[in-house]
Amino acid sequence: MIRLEHVSKCFGGARVVDDVTLTIEPARATALIGPSGSGKSTLLSMIVGLTTPDDGEIEVARHLLTPLSAEKLRRLMGYVIQEGGLFPHLTARRNIELMARETGWPAERRAARLEELLQLTRFPAEALERFPAELSGGQRQRVALMRALMLDPEILLMDEPLGALDPLIRADLQDDLAAIFARLRKTVVIVTHDLAEAGFFAERIVLMNRGRIVQQGRFADFVERPAEEFVTRFVRAGVRRLSDLPLPPGGAR
Numbered sequence: 001m002i003r004l005e006h007v008s009k010c011f012g013g014a015r016v017v018d019d020v021t022l023t024i025e026p027a028r029a030t031a032l033i034g035p036s037g038s039g040k041s042t043l044l045s046m047i048v049g050l051t052t053p054d055d056g057e058i059e060v061a062r063h064l065l066t067p068l069s070a071e072k073l074r075r076l077m078g079y080v081i082q083e084g085g086l087f088p089h090l091t092a093r094r095n096i097e098l099m100a101r102e103t104g105w106p107a108e109r110r111a112a113r114l115e116e117l118l119q120l121t122r123f124p125a126e127a128l129e130r131f132p133a134e135l136s137g138g139q140r141q142r143v144a145l146m147r148a149l150m151l152d153p154e155i156l157l158m159d160e161p162l163g164a165l166d167p168l169i170r171a172d173l174q175d176d177l178a179a180i181f182a183r184l185r186k187t188v189v190i191v192t193h194d195l196a197e198a199g200f201f202a203e204r205i206v207l208m209n210r211g212r213i214v215q216q217g218r219f220a221d222f223v224e225r226p227a228e229e230f231v232t233r234f235v236r237a238g239v240r241r242l243s244d245l246p247l248p249p250g251g252a253r
């Protein structure tokens with residue numbers, strides 16, 4: 001479980017995360033949505049301990065996140081940053097194995113875990129020796145996901161993992177990611193600015209605007225009980241595209 005209590009962050013005098021209190025339930029996916037600049041990435045970066053809040057408290061797996069505890073707690077979290085963040089001078093294999101090598105995993109253990117991940121993400125083994133620039137956008141995202149999952153963290157944080165992909169590859173990866181989330185049953189927080197995508201991946205959706213949470217709940221709550229005019233507008237903009245998406249595993253949206 002992840003718990004945020006009255007968390008705020010300012011950059012250059014602007015409050016980009018403003019008094020956010022939020023509980024993220026374990027073993028399920030939560031989508032963090034909102035327009036560009038609403039503070040989603042900053043919130044994720046604070047949860048993973050890379051950005052320090054100015055105010056408030058964050059607890060990860062019942063441990064208080066502090067500059068001292070951050071490094072240890074980060075081991076519980078796999079983090080996929082926007083655009084994947086792969087090291088361009090390392091092959092796909094080296095990118096994926098990076099943390100396991102640093103942690104001192106022997107070669108057999110790394111190979112066994114890599115094999116599981118290749119199956120999970122449907123990544124072709126023969127592409128492991130390629131560099132990120134030699135992979136397609138969708139393959140790069142699969143590599144970034146494998147890297148985040150290598151140490152089998154309890155929590156998976158993904159910042160716009162599908163943002164830069166063309167629509168067909170995006171739809172493929174949406175299907176695969178939804179299936180992976182359902183299979184792994186990890187605590188997943190996925191950032192998107194797309195309501196349709198949020199509804200596809202996550203039972204629980206948290207909508208942010210200007211650094212604040214304006215509403216949280218299921219997709220239907222946003223449609224049937226919008227908390228304010230902004231939610232209605234956001235839903236209207238998103239719903240036009242929702243009918244284009246396949247149903248998630250289990251059927252209901």
Ligand SMILES: Nc1ncnc2c1ncn2[C@@H]1O[C@H](COP(=O)(O)OP(=O)(O)OP(=O)(O)O)[C@@H](O)[C@H]1O
Pocket residue numbers: 011012016034035036037038039040041042043193
């Ligand atoms: N390191 C930083 N220094 C200064 N300003 C920052 C920094 N990081 C983020 N900001 C600002 O904070 C605000 C929120 O940014 P953030 O990236 O968290 O929003 P977002 O909702 O994730 O947006 P997007 O969907 O475009 O990624 C923006 O105005 C951004 O310019």
